[in-house]
Amino acid sequence: MKIIKKIALAVLIVLIAMQFYRPKKNSTQGNHTITFITETNPSPEIKKLLESSCYNCHSNNTKYPWYNDIAPISYWLANHIKEGKGHLNFSEWEGYSSKKKDHKLEEVIEVMDEEVMPLREYTWTHKEAKLLNDQRSSIIEWAKRTRVLYQLNQQPQ
Ligand code: HEC
Structure with a gap:
């Protein structure tokens, strides 16, 4: 019993200490997706x-939700965001080549078809992020249409 108490105390101390270290927030002011929106022209x-x-x-x-102020949740969220942005970042669209933009939209179509995005655990706490089937279809349609634009852009002039 004594040892369990000691372990519990150690865990508590670590948890408290963690609260002092916050991962840097992912935050940008202004119209950070302007290139993406202008080029892909979604409704x-x-x-x-x-x-x-x-x-x-x-x-x-x-x-961020309020619970981002609690470690280790803050670390967990920061990690998801870092990983998500590594795969696809709508704010850095201008840095992608036409080929890459086309490929990213192809992946968007895939994740819509397979219903793997938004991440399931995210929709548990963000009900507004859940997509209905016809919303998935309209995203797919827009992505398909936009891919043609980028494919034409890759043709030799
Ligand atoms: C809670 C965070 C989160 C949300 C919200 C989210 N994603 Fe993701 N997304 C990720 C992470 C993490 C990855 C990389 C790991 C993986 O593939 O599961 C990823 C990967 C992707 C990829 C790349 C898949 C591949 O084949 O490499 C695409 C495309 C994508 N997401 C599209 C979307 C779209 C479109 C939405 C909105 C409808 C969305 N995601 C919402 C976290 C998120």
């Missing part, structure tokens, strides 16, 4: 869906 409805379902992990600006 206002699709733009809103991407904002509410994807931007928190795939852009340079995250709207």
